[in-house]
Amino acid sequence: xxxxxxxxVGLPQTLGTEAAPNPMDQRWTTGFFKQPIAGDxxxxxxxLAGDGQADLKNHxxxxxxxxxxxxEHYPDWRSHLHNPNLPYGGFGENFTVAGQTxxxxxxxxTYAIGSARVQVSQPRQPCWKLSRRWxxxxxxxxxxxxxxxxxxxxxxxxxxxKPGLAMVLCDRPYPEWTVxxxxxxxxxxxxxxxxxxxxxxxxxLSRNWxxxxxxxxxxx
Numbered sequence: 675x676x677x678x679x680x681x682x683v684g685l686p687q688t689l690g691t692e693a694a695p696n697p698m699d700q701r702w703t704t705g706f707f708k709q710p711i712a713g714d715x716x717x718x719x720x721x722l723a724g725d726g727q728a729d730l731k732n733h734x735x736x737x738x739x740x741x742x743x744x745x746e747h748y749p750d751w752r753s754h755l756h757n758p759n760l761p762y763g764g765f766g767e768n769f770t771v772a773g774q775t776x777x778x779x780x781x782x783x784t785y786a787i788g789s790a791r792v793q794v795s796q797p798r799q800p801c802w803k804l805s806r807r808w809x810x811x812x813x814x815x816x817x818x819x820x821x822x823x824x825x826x827x828x829x830x831x832x833x834x835x836k837p838g839l840a841m842v843l844c845d846r847p848y849p850e851w852t853v854x855x856x857x858x859x860x861x862x863x864x865x866x867x868x869x870x871x872x873x874x875x876x877x878x879l880s881r882n883w884x885x886x887x888x889x890x891x892x893x894x
Contacts, residue, residue, distance in 0.1 A: 676773035676841045678787065679745050681715060682763035684708035686728035698809050703728045706766045706807050714834045717790045722768055722835075736828055737795045737880035743767035743824035744775045751822075755808060765817075766804065767824055771841065776853040779825055782878035784845040789833030791844070796880040797853045797860070798824040818861045825853045826880070851876050860887070867891045 690701040705727045716723040720739050727733035743765045752760045762770040776797065783794040800814040800823060810816075817823055851873065859869045860883070867890060873879065874887035 675843075676771050676778075678769050678835070678837055678839050678841065679772045680710050680762035680770040681722070681835065681837050682708035682710050682768055682770070683715065683722050683725035685724065685726045698806060702803070702806060704803050704807075705733070706803050708763045708766065708768070710761075710763060710837075712837065714788075714836045716832070717787075717792075717829055717835050718832050719829045725768060732801065737882065738826040739829045740769060740792060740827040741767045741798055741824055742769040742771050742827060743798075744822070745770050745772040746775050747822045755810065757808075764808075765800075765824060766807070769827075773841075776821055776823060776825065776857060779853045780846055780849055781851040781853070781856060781876055782846070782848045783843060784830065785827075786842040786844055787833075788835045788839050789831075790829065790835050791831035791833070792827035793830050793878065794853070795826050795828045795878070796883045797857045798826055799860075818857075821854055821857045821861075823853070823857055828880075848876055848878065851879070856883075864890065867893065 684705055684707050686703055686705040687707060688701060688703045690699055692701045694700045719736055721734065722740065745762065748760060752758050779794055781794055785792050800817040802814055804817065805811055805813040856873060859873050863869055870887040871891035874884045874891065
């Protein structure tokens with residue numbers, strides 16, 4: 675049974691210098707820097723207590739209330755990035771989850787975690803801030819290429835959660851739509867309009883992904 679091995683939260687902060695010659699050092703505002711918590715934390719319909727996003731147009735909201743990332747990916751990333759101390763939360767996630775990866779998680783999966791209940795809404799699409807955080811220019815592109823994206827939860831029932839809790843699978847209505855499969859259609863099978871429309875028809879996929887896929891499917 676998968677479980678949450680670490681929970682991270684953090685509020686937006688502004689870093690860097692406006693006129694820095696290196697783009698990696700220029701001013702930016704981000705909620706990417708999250709710190710682990712030890713005890714109970716309240717999970718609401720929009721986020722964890724103490725957590726926030728800087729870009730509310732592209733991050734946050736009910737379909738992206740919580741970001742999860744597989745703990746299984748960290749050994750490879752630590753080796754690949756030559757960073758043996760890369761901490762949980764290093765990919766901006768709230769929940770670091772042991773016991774599952776994108777190949778094991780499906781759109782619409784519903785989990786009981788403590789007194790809360792959450793549902794998988796979409797894969798995570800990494801943005802430039804991931805690259806900026808670790809000063810690796812193509813890191814977001816690497817994540818898209820290898821599919822180690824993580825996934826988002828919407829919250830069906832608010833409640834208290836904490837590290838160490840099991841994630842009890844309550845429902846899996848769409849076993850055919852793993853996060854890995856959805857990632858492949860979105861990022862690697864872009865010319866297959868029928869596949870895009872089929873994925874968009876999954877009613878528990880986030881509205882944002884549905885709209886993007888339907889636009890692709892409608893192209894002549």
